[in-house]
Amino acid sequence: MMFAVAMTFIDQTIVSIAAPDIVSELGLSASGMQWVVNAYLLSLAAFFAVGGRLADLWGPRRVVVAGTLIFVVSSAMCGCVPDGDYALTWLVAFRATQGLGAALLFPAALAVVVAVFPIERRGRALALFFGLTGALTAVGPLLGGWLTTWTWRAIFWVNVPVAVVALILTALAHISDRRRDEPLDVKGALLIAVGMGTSVLGFQQAAAWGWDSAATWACIVGGLAVLYVFCRYELRTRHPLINLWVFRDRAFTVDSLVLFFAMLAFVPVFFFASVYAQVSLSASANQAALYLLYFFVGFAIASQWGGRILDKRGARPTLKIGCVVGAVGFALWAGKLTDLSMHDQWPYVALAGAGIGFILAPASTDAVNRAIDASYGEVTGITQTVRNYAASIGLAVFGTVLTHTMTDNVVDTLQKRGVPPDQVDSVAGDVTQSITGQADARTPTGDGPVATTMRDAMSSIRMDFAEANQWVFYGMAVALGIGYLCALRHPGGQAAGAEETPAQSPVHR
Numbered sequence: 001m002m003f004a005v006a007m008t009f010i011d012q013t014i015v016s017i018a019a020p021d022i023v024s025e026l027g028l029s030a031s032g033m034q035w036v037v038n039a040y041l042l043s044l045a046a047f048f049a050v051g052g053r054l055a056d057l058w059g060p061r062r063v064v065v066a067g068t069l070i071f072v073v074s075s076a077m078c079g080c081v082p083d084g085d086y087a088l089t090w091l092v093a094f095r096a097t098q099g100l101g102a103a104l105l106f107p108a109a110l111a112v113v114v115a116v117f118p119i120e121r122r123g124r125a126l127a128l129f130f131g132l133t134g135a136l137t138a139v140g141p142l143l144g145g146w147l148t149t150w151t152w153r154a155i156f157w158v159n160v161p162v163a164v165v166a167l168i169l170t171a172l173a174h175i176s177d178r179r180r181d182e183p184l185d186v187k188g189a190l191l192i193a194v195g196m197g198t199s200v201l202g203f204q205q206a207a208a209w210g211w212d213s214a215a216t217w218a219c220i221v222g223g224l225a226v227l228y229v230f231c232r233y234e235l236r237t238r239h240p241l242i243n244l245w246v247f248r249d250r251a252f253t254v255d256s257l258v259l260f261f262a263m264l265a266f267v268p269v270f271f272f273a274s275v276y277a278q279v280s281l282s283a284s285a286n287q288a289a290l291y292l293l294y295f296f297v298g299f300a301i302a303s304q305w306g307g308r309i310l311d312k313r314g315a316r317p318t319l320k321i322g323c324v325v326g327a328v329g330f331a332l333w334a335g336k337l338t339d340l341s342m343h344d345q346w347p348y349v350a351l352a353g354a355g356i357g358f359i360l361a362p363a364s365t366d367a368v369n370r371a372i373d374a375s376y377g378e379v380t381g382i383t384q385t386v387r388n389y390a391a392s393i394g395l396a397v398f399g400t401v402l403t404h405t406m407t408d409n410v411v412d413t414l415q416k417r418g419v420p421p422d423q424v425d426s427v428a429g430d431v432t433q434s435i436t437g438q439a440d441a442r443t444p445t446g447d448g449p450v451a452t453t454m455r456d457a458m459s460s461i462r463m464d465f466a467e468a469n470q471w472v473f474y475g476m477a478v479a480l481g482i483g484y485l486c487a488l489r490h491p492g493g494q495a496a497g498a499e500e501t502p503a504q505s506p507v508h509r
Helices: 002-010 014-026 030-058 060-079 087-116 119-148 159-172 186-209 214-236 244-248 250-279 285-313 315-339 342-369 376-416 421-434 449-456 458-487
Strands: none
Touching (some): 002 159, 014 087, 030 087, 030 186, 119 250, 119 285, 186 214, 250 376, 315 342, 315 458
């Protein structure tokens, strides 16, 4: 099962490192590239609860196989995207179906792990499962940097042999299927998908529409309203998609909140840091991958340390430590971005990674162990939906912040260099949309005054991009600071680790 889910977590971040090459070959805009990254995460968040419920209803083995097949076919189609006007639509559509496959695969795989381990060994097994999958998220950029030297399409094609091996191992494992004779909550599935998709659309398009646009707020408020309706409906229906009554457990609620604020930073940091390295530091894809390796080292060490703390003292200490370490790490990292030196930044990159490492596996494990009156599939559906929805919001919000700040910075730079006022806004907007690769290789051509000024200003524009990213990384530090305030509310202690029981609601009782 760990082998099966490996490709789903790698794919959360592997696209980030290949972003400049994808943009260059397919002619995408910066916002379009963000949608290529975000479509996967958003689909994953929207359908994760469905995946958890289907694992209960149809049996985990069937859902693992179905999810793997959907994922690998979608991966192959992403690698075969044609050039031309339909490239963005093609890529976003199949990235979304990739997310659907992952949403089916992961909760079903977790249900298998829970079923085969007795309760006294389950905590250690889940800690390893969550720790490894979190680490694989950090491996994505490293693998992407290596594959991109051949072709960026290989980051999708590599999933094909992995999926084949996963299907063979699944067949050899002789997994038994336990099914429930209950209906699927189709109305709930539609409500959560529409609510999440619409709200993230508003955050994502705020850069293009503007924060003063009625369309922006209609999407955000409308999406959140649909999610509110979803929650009210789930509390009343006899067979809910998500058993929201698990939030009666304060520790579970705190675990979910801390995961939300941690994930605002965790997945987005790979996209923004890799593009920063290739733009402001003029790094190659492989060099950008090594830049992110520091984050992974800190993450891996802290994950193991956090697991030991969880076993001995419960989740509360490791959540508090992780949020503090992460907030300090991201803040110090942000302060060093304008030094334009990879060597000066690595201690703070590792510190930020360590903060996230202390949080992810312990919070996820503690939440699953508190699955009282609910199946592990349903509880995993909740926590993973929270994680992936937060990652989608983080990409959308921080992407909007980066776009606005970068545009303002470039406007100031070009005005100081004498670019006419009637041209400066459009030129700055074009720079912001196109600056997703190595800056030295993207200098404008031509003999006109604007092109000449732009060539002379490239070093300043690299610094403008670094300063714009500072706002993003400070925002990540703030998110973890809020996570610390939530962690203070954790009651502490060890989870009881209740055995799996049928989901209950007031209707059942």
